[in-house]
Amino acid sequence: MVVAPLLRFPSGVRCMSSNLYKTPSNITCKTTCSSLKGLRSNYRQLQRFSTTSACHDEALDRTRNIGIIAHIDAGKTTTTERMLFYSGFTRRIGDVDEGSTVTDFLPAERARGITIQSAAITFHWPPGEVTGVTGPQAGAQNEPTPRSAYPHTINLIDTPGHADFTFEVMRSLRILDGAVCILDGVAGVEAQTEKVWNQASTYRIPRVIYVNKLDRDGAAFGRTVREVSTRLCVYPAVCQIPWFDGGNGPFIGVADSIRLQGLRWKEGEDGRTVKVADLKQLEAEEPALAAELRRARIALIELLSEHDEDIVEKFFECEEDHLAVSSADIIESLRRCVLDQTSRIVPLFAGASFRNMGVQPLLDSIVNLLPSPPEAPDPEVSIGGVKGGLRDLLSGDLIVEQGEKASAPSKGKHPKKKNLALQTSSKDAIGKLQSCALAFKVVNDAKRGVLVYVRVYSGSLDRNSLLFNTNLQLSERAPRLLKMYANDAVEVDSIPAGHIGVVVGLKQTRTGDTLVSYAGNKATPPEPLTSLQLRPIAVPPPVFFTSVEPHSLSEEKRMKESLALLLREDPSLHVNIDEESGQTLLSGMGELHLEIARDRLINDLKAKATMGRIEIGYRESALGTSSPITKIFDKEIAGRKGKAGCTAVAEPLDEDLESPEVDQDTLLVETNDGNQIIVRAPGLQVDRSSRSEEETSPFLAPGMDLVAFRTALQNGAVAALARGPQFTFPMHDTRVTLTIDPAADLFGNETTTSALSSAARQATAAALQDVQFGAGTVMMEPVMNVIISVDEASLGSVVHDISSSRGGHIISLDEEVPLSGTDVSSTSASALEEEALPPIDHSRVYAPPDPFETPSVGVEIPVAATRPRTIIAKVPLKEMVGYLKHLRSLTAGRGTFVMSVDRFEKMSGQRQKAVLAELRGGF
Numbered sequence: 001m002v003v004a005p006l007l008r009f010p011s012g013v014r015c016m017s018s019n020l021y022k023t024p025s026n027i028t029c030k031t032t033c034s035s036l037k038g039l040r041s042n043y044r045q046l047q048r049f050s051t052t053s054a055c056h057d058e059a060l061d062r063t064r065n066i067g068i069i070a071h072i073d074a075g076k077t078t079t080t081e082r083m084l085f086y087s088g089f090t091r092r093i094g095d096v097d098e099g100s101t102v103t104d105f106l107p108a109e110r111a112r113g114i115t116i117q118s119a120a121i122t123f124h125w126p127p128g129e130v131t132g133v134t135g136p137q138a139g140a141q142n143e144p145t146p147r148s149a150y151p152h153t154i155n156l157i158d159t160p161g162h163a164d165f166t167f168e169v170m171r172s173l174r175i176l177d178g179a180v181c182i183l184d185g186v187a188g189v190e191a192q193t194e195k196v197w198n199q200a201s202t203y204r205i206p207r208v209i210y211v212n213k214l215d216r217d218g219a220a221f222g223r224t225v226r227e228v229s230t231r232l233c234v235y236p237a238v239c240q241i242p243w244f245d246g247g248n249g250p251f252i253g254v255a256d257s258i259r260l261q262g263l264r265w266k267e268g269e270d271g272r273t274v275k276v277a278d279l280k281q282l283e284a285e286e287p288a289l290a291a292e293l294r295r296a297r298i299a300l301i302e303l304l305s306e307h308d309e310d311i312v313e314k315f316f317e318c319e320e321d322h323l324a325v326s327s328a329d330i331i332e333s334l335r336r337c338v339l340d341q342t343s344r345i346v347p348l349f350a351g352a353s354f355r356n357m358g359v360q361p362l363l364d365s366i367v368n369l370l371p372s373p374p375e376a377p378d379p380e381v382s383i384g385g386v387k388g389g390l391r392d393l394l395s396g397d398l399i400v401e402q403g404e405k406a407s408a409p410s411k412g413k414h415p416k417k418k419n420l421a422l423q424t425s426s427k428d429a430i431g432k433l434q435s436c437a438l439a440f441k442v443v444n445d446a447k448r449g450v451l452v453y454v455r456v457y458s459g460s461l462d463r464n465s466l467l468f469n470t471n472l473q474l475s476e477r478a479p480r481l482l483k484m485y486a487n488d489a490v491e492v493d494s495i496p497a498g499h500i501g502v503v504v505g506l507k508q509t510r511t512g513d514t515l516v517s518y519a520g521n522k523a524t525p526p527e528p529l530t531s532l533q534l535r536p537i538a539v540p541p542p543v544f545f546t547s548v549e550p551h552s553l554s555e556e557k558r559m560k561e562s563l564a565l566l567l568r569e570d571p572s573l574h575v576n577i578d579e580e581s582g583q584t585l586l587s588g589m590g591e592l593h594l595e596i597a598r599d600r601l602i603n604d605l606k607a608k609a610t611m612g613r614i615e616i617g618y619r620e621s622a623l624g625t626s627s628p629i630t631k632i633f634d635k636e637i638a639g640r641k642g643k644a645g646c647t648a649v650a651e652p653l654d655e656d657l658e659s660p661e662v663d664q665d666t667l668l669v670e671t672n673d674g675n676q677i678i679v680r681a682p683g684l685q686v687d688r689s690s691r692s693e694e695e696t697s698p699f700l701a702p703g704m705d706l707v708a709f710r711t712a713l714q715n716g717a718v719a720a721l722a723r724g725p726q727f728t729f730p731m732h733d734t735r736v737t738l739t740i741d742p743a744a745d746l747f748g749n750e751t752t753t754s755a756l757s758s759a760a761r762q763a764t765a766a767a768l769q770d771v772q773f774g775a776g777t778v779m780m781e782p783v784m785n786v787i788i789s790v791d792e793a794s795l796g797s798v799v800h801d802i803s804s805s806r807g808g809h810i811i812s813l814d815e816e817v818p819l820s821g822t823d824v825s826s827t828s829a830s831a832l833e834e835e836a837l838p839p840i841d842h843s844r845v846y847a848p849p850d851p852f853e854t855p856s857v858g859v860e861i862p863v864a865a866t867r868p869r870t871i872i873a874k875v876p877l878k879e880m881v882g883y884l885k886h887l888r889s890l891t892a893g894r895g896t897f898v899m900s901v902d903r904f905e906k907m908s909g910q911r912q913k914a915v916l917a918e919l920r921g922g923f
């Protein structure tokens with residue numbers, strides 16, 4: 001009798017065997033024996049856990065921070081709901097289509113049936129209390145107990161699948177230690193799957209794959225396995241194959257190649273009852289399936305043997321009998337391969353979550369195969385201009401020279417000695433670090449206020465500790481800490497390293513900020529801790545915008561507060577105020593992104609405002625150089641006299657060309673939103689004897705330091721660049737050089753920061769006008785990097801449509817390595833790609849045959865016609881609006897695509913004219 005690990009329980013967890021076993025040949029077990037105790041008891045367990053620090057290390061081994069990633073509609077939320085149900089977290093299974101799921105709890109998500117925000121939720125698998133007592137570890141004995149025999153804490157992040165929320169996905173990926181990638185067994189590997197897969201590769205996240213929806217007509221497990229190898233460029237380790245009743249009947253379960261058994265679920269039940277049949281029983285009942293299962297087992301051992309020496313040894317110990325290798329040894333081998341990602345082995349499982357089939361073995365695989373926080377790759381940090389791993393930093397392997405970024409290369413007699421001193425003092429500072437956490441999500445909760453979700457990476461984040469925000473350079477106290485269960489919460493005293501929790505009461509922290517606590521009671525941490533940042537990501541440029549108007553003047557303040565909150569939640573949204581019209585413009589990544597922002601603003605945050613039409617965010621660019629334009633601002637602002645002068649020159653910015661030389665008169669060179677701002681002040685006589693951030697000058701008003709001076713000028717230029725002189729679109733690829741002549745432009749006490757900003761804004765706007773009257777300006781449009789997946793039969797028509805009707809450029813067909821999905825990441829291409837691993841040998845990939853692979857009626861389609869093809873093209877965004885519908889019609893519903901902003905491109909005169917005519921006449 002073979003009993004699956006999912007059916008084994010540690011002592012103390014009682015299996016209600018009388019209900020579970022039916023006949024010796026038909027073993028049935030309820031997997032949630034100790035489940036359904038209800039939420040309250042789970043809460044109590046976690047509360048105890050979080051206040052008992054002695055258990056933390058052991059408990060950390062029993063923790064998994066896992067994400068679910070996939071293409072839209074692959075079944076992430078449906079699968080998550082089953083996980084919550086089987087773990088005893090919920091008493092009934094929520095339904096996406098009825099809008100009753102736990103994780104999609106925003107009204108907009110429930111109304112649309114899609115995931116918008118990543119939800120973080122905690123549960124235990126297998127059900128029961130996660131004790132600090134270390135159980136028998138795998139590998140300790142000859143036949144070790146799998147990890148899935150003991151309860152683990154799973155922090156699960158359900159991520160959105162829609163391309164408009166790519167940034168939300170990236171944000172979530174940064175804090176995961178492992179992921180389950182769900183594929184739709186009918187659609188296979190889709191373009192969005194490839195994108196999010198590559199993003200996960202960027203962070204080296206170990207993954208398992210779950211092929212869902214195998215109950216649907218047209219499901220093709222074998223084809224999907226092959227696509228995993230060809231399109232995701234990994235070796236699928238097929239751990240389960242689908243069990244179709246009688247070979248080509250309905251999907252009824254899975255055959256497990258690790259444990260050599262069949263798992264069968266009864267149609268129409270809630271899935272808690274699983275019938276297990278061993279290989280002998282399968283041979284009697286389903287001989288074809290049993291034969292395939294043997295082949296799957298052989299293929300699995302062969303694959304592992306190529307990458308793991310230990311399994312080769314076990315294989316020889318078993319006298320080269322593939323079927324004799326123990327399941328525990330296979331699980332350990334798979335685990336080693338998953339954690340060491342150079343093998344590119346990804347375990348693959350099967351199921352139909354909607355029919356309640358396949359989810360418990362998937363949960364077992366999360367516990368057995370994915371890493372605990374200490375086993376996950378070292379999180380990337382940047383500190384004092386140096387990049388590396390956090391663990392390396394804490395252990396002293398990553399060396400930071402404090403203050404080197406700000407100071408010039410060391411001069412003097414003993415440069416080496418100086419460096420050594422700097423290193424020692426930065427080491428001392430790093431020793432003071434008490435905890436380091438990443439705020440990965442900010443949510444405005446109607447009941448609890450603003451919740452900041454954090455992942456703690458080192459130390460322990462304690463209630464009431466002072467947190468320094470290294471992005472905003474300010475400190476905030478953490479008055480309350482919570483552990484979240486979707487939209488329910490439990491108060492805790494601390495959040496230890498490796499865990500996910502919520503800080504309530506932070507007023508400034510935004511999504512993506514790094515928070516550190518440190519020893520000592522200074523207001524700021526010692527250098528270089530002030531610059532410590534975890535996995536920074538760059539926000540992509542927004543390409544759609546809309547206007548937001550308050551219903552009345554009295555509503556304006558409230559609307560602005562709501563917008564500020566929206567921006568804290570989602571930094572991929574941007575707000576600009578058009579100085580001339582006074583209009584507030586909200587811009588974002590896509591139409592759906594802005595629609596959801598509108599819903600949040602008006603329905604959830606109750607702002608009384610109206611949003612205009614969603615439009616493409618064009619840009620304007622300078623074609624020539626202006627003459628130097630000087631403006632003197634001289635006016636009373638809020639009862640205080642303000643006077644300042646500034647000279648501006650505007651010119652085209654070519655990032656490929658070298659920046660102008662930076663001399664000691666240059667106070668700032670900064671490129672932001674596609675424009676460059678340079679501030680120069682010859683003769684300012686900067687007093688550099690004080691600390692760098694407090695540098696000052698005799699020309700500046702008392703109390704104004706150099707930072708305030710150049711920020712004021714920069715803000716003025718940014719405001720003017722938000723509105724182009726000819727088409728009123730924001731400027732792009734433009735450089736503005738601001739020059740201050742201290743003798744002529746600065747007027748002592750009267751030169752306030754707002755006067756400086758106003759002078760810089762007026763001078764920049766006038767310089768842009770001067771360009772328009774001279775060489776002129778041109779419109780720019782967002783051009784997208786588009787990846788389209790089609791089959792061979794539709795390739796020709798799709799390529800023709802893109803290149804002739806949509807003005808796109810085909811870049812390539814069937815790139816061997818898919819484009820990296822790191823468009824929203826500052827991280828360079830994945831380290832795995834850098835290691836230049838040998839290509840995957842697709843001919844050696846095992847995939848079982850598909851009963852429904854070819855249509856049973858009509859003309860047989862040649863296999864080549866259904867071969868997946870990938871088109872990579874650059875297409876103007878305007879031509880991609882509403883493209884999905886068109887692509888579906890060209891490809892009989894099979895085609896999918898993803899896109900991301902490539903860059904802004906200058907438009908031809910003819911195209912500019914046509915777009916302007918359309919904009920004036922409306923869409």
Ligand SMILES: Nc1nc2c(ncn2[C@@H]2O[C@H](COP(=O)(O)OP(=O)(O)OP(=O)(O)O)[C@@H](O)[C@H]2O)c(=O)[nH]1
Pocket residue numbers: 070071072073074075076077078079096097113114115116159160161162212213214215216351352353354355
């Ligand atoms: N037949 C069948 N349908 C399924 C299965 N799993 C999910 N579905 C259906 O597929 C649709 C999408 O499921 P979701 O769980 O919302 O998918 P998702 O990946 O969370 O989608 P997004 O949140 O929008 O990215 C729903 O109508 C589900 O009922 C399955 O195993 N079989």
